Amino acid sequence: MVVAAAPGVHLPCDAAVGNRPRQDERLGNPPRRRGRRAGAVSVRVVLAVTAASADPADPLAGLVVGDRPDPEPEDGWVTVDVRAASLNHHDLWTLRGVGIKEERLPIVLGCDAAGVDAEGNEVIVHAVISSPGWAGDETLDPRRSLLSEVHDGTLAAKVAVPAGNVVPKPGALSFEEAACLPTAWLTAYRMLFTNSGAAPGGTVLVQGAGGGVATALIVLGRAAGMRVWVTSRSEEKRAQALGLGAHEAFESGARLPDRVDAVMETVGAATWSHSLRSLRPGGTLVVSGATSGADPSADLNRVFFLQLSVVGSTMGTREELGRLASFCEAAGVRPVIDTVLPLTDARTGFERMLGGDLFGKVVFTV
Numbered sequence: 244m245v246v247a248a249a250p251g252v253h254l255p256c257d258a259a260v261g262n263r264p265r266q267d268e269r270l271g272n273p274p275r276r277r278g279r280r281a282g283a284v285s286v287r288v289v290l291a292v293t294a295a296s297a298d299p300a301d302p303l304a305g306l307v308v309g310d311r312p313d314p315e316p317e318d319g320w321v322t323v324d325v326r327a328a329s330l331n332h333h334d335l336w337t338l339r340g341v342g343i344k345e346e347r348l349p350i351v352l353g354c355d356a357a358g359v360d361a362e363g364n365e366v367i368v369h370a371v372i373s374s375p376g377w378a379g380d381e382t383l384d385p386r387r388s389l390l391s392e393v394h395d396g397t398l399a400a401k402v403a404v405p406a407g408n409v410v411p412k413p414g415a416l417s418f419e420e421a422a423c424l425p426t427a428w429l430t431a432y433r434m435l436f437t438n439s440g441a442a443p444g445g446t447v448l449v450q451g452a453g454g455g456v457a458t459a460l461i462v463l464g465r466a467a468g469m470r471v472w473v474t475s476r477s478e479e480k481r482a483q484a485l486g487l488g489a490h491e492a493f494e495s496g497a498r499l500p501d502r503v504d505a506v507m508e509t510v511g512a513a514t515w516s517h518s519l520r521s522l523r524p525g526g527t528l529v530v531s532g533a534t535s536g537a538d539p540s541a542d543l544n545r546v547f548f549l550q551l552s553v554v555g556s557t558m559g560t561r562e563e564l565g566r567l568a569s570f571c572e573a574a575g576v577r578p579v580i581d582t583v584l585p586l587t588d589a590r591t592g593f594e595r596m597l598g599g600d601l602f603g604k605v606v607f608t609v
């Protein structure tokens with residue numbers, strides 16, 4: 244979007260966001276100016292959802308929905324017109340000041356998006372940004388970042404990423420569905436198919452059935468021929484998990500009918516002990532999150548006596564994202580979406596996630 248304004252005057256330029264303070268006042272960035280005619284300047288701006296400040300106690304205080312300068316791609320980067328973007332806990336952590344330095348703010352939030360590149364190709368954006376010169380599994384690059392940590396993220400009408408950070412969007416998936424894949428679904432894919440060692444016919448336990456990663460684990464595990472058991476504190480979420488394809492659903496902490504081959508853990512402290520107790524000898528606990536706390540008892544006696552493996556898992560590679568998209572198309576599975584909202588109403592989506600009562604992903608359309 245281009246706005247012509249007299250020098251020094253910054254006009255509101257998107258009716259959807261109404262009267263706002265000056266962009267440079269709100270976000271601390273000078274607007275980019277392109278061209279000058281008859282005393283006017285052109286300012287290219289896009290709608291974006293930004294973390295302007297961080298507050299551990301009140302994360303939504305720093306959330307700004309408004310204009311940002313168009314992203315300027317670096318050499319070797321491309322710009323994607325975002326059609327849909329999805330929300331992750333990562334975005335709330337950023338607003339709390341976790342995992343980001345204050346000098347990085349303001350920054351556009353968001354890791355996940357699907358859209359259209361400059362050649363008109365429908366693409367999914369891969370959120371893991373390798374450091375220059377890195378080759379191999381980008382999740383192992385110690386200097387990697389996720390979109391919205393160093394570079395502006397995906398909750399915007401446009402996002403700039405390295406040219407290698409897009410994969411083709413299968414035509415069978417809508418933009419909203421494809422926008423769910425890059426973080427929660429990719430994490431679930433790597434946990435199950437790269438790190439758990441579980442094979443079709445094996446039994447996996449998914450803790451905390453309602454989360455974005457957990458719902459992905461249920462759908463992917465079922466589609467791959469695994470027996471999928473889930474736990475949840477909520478009867479409603481247990482019923483929804485069964486509807487998604489889980490074979491059995493148990494109350495959190497319940498004694499299981501049998502030991503499982505692998506446990507998928509994202510809840511953390513609240514379920515850790517149950518996860519270790521649920522594994523068969525030689526089983527694998529894959530952990531990618533710790534929503535309820537990161538310091539449970541390690542229960543080392545159980546770990547070594549039963550020869551359990553505890554495997555950390557984070558995000559996935561571009562290649563895994565491509566395979567995940569193909570898997571969804573080939574197996575006919577689709578991401579679970581809780582809510583779809585216009586990007587202008589992003590605050591409502593953040594409030595829903597903060598309320599903690601989600602079943603699946605919150606998606607914003609542009």
Ligand SMILES: NC(=O)c1ccc[n+]([C@@H]2O[C@H](COP(=O)([O-])OP(=O)(O)OC[C@H]3O[C@@H](n4cnc5c(N)ncnc54)[C@H](OP(=O)(O)O)[C@@H]3O)[C@@H](O)[C@H]2O)c1
Nearest residue numbers: 451452453454455456475476509513532533534535557558
């Ligand atoms: N490493 C990575 O690459 C990566 C990627 C994505 C996400 N993550 C992390 O993974 C975690 C999961 O994220 P998410 O968005 O999928 O889900 P989430 O909303 O954080 O919730 C996961 C589940 O945790 C359970 N839970 C929360 N607090 C609990 C408590 N006090 N006691 C018992 N259960 C509790 C809830 O299950 P019930 O209500 O069903 O019991 C909830 O559905 C987050 O911490 C996120 O930061 C990591």
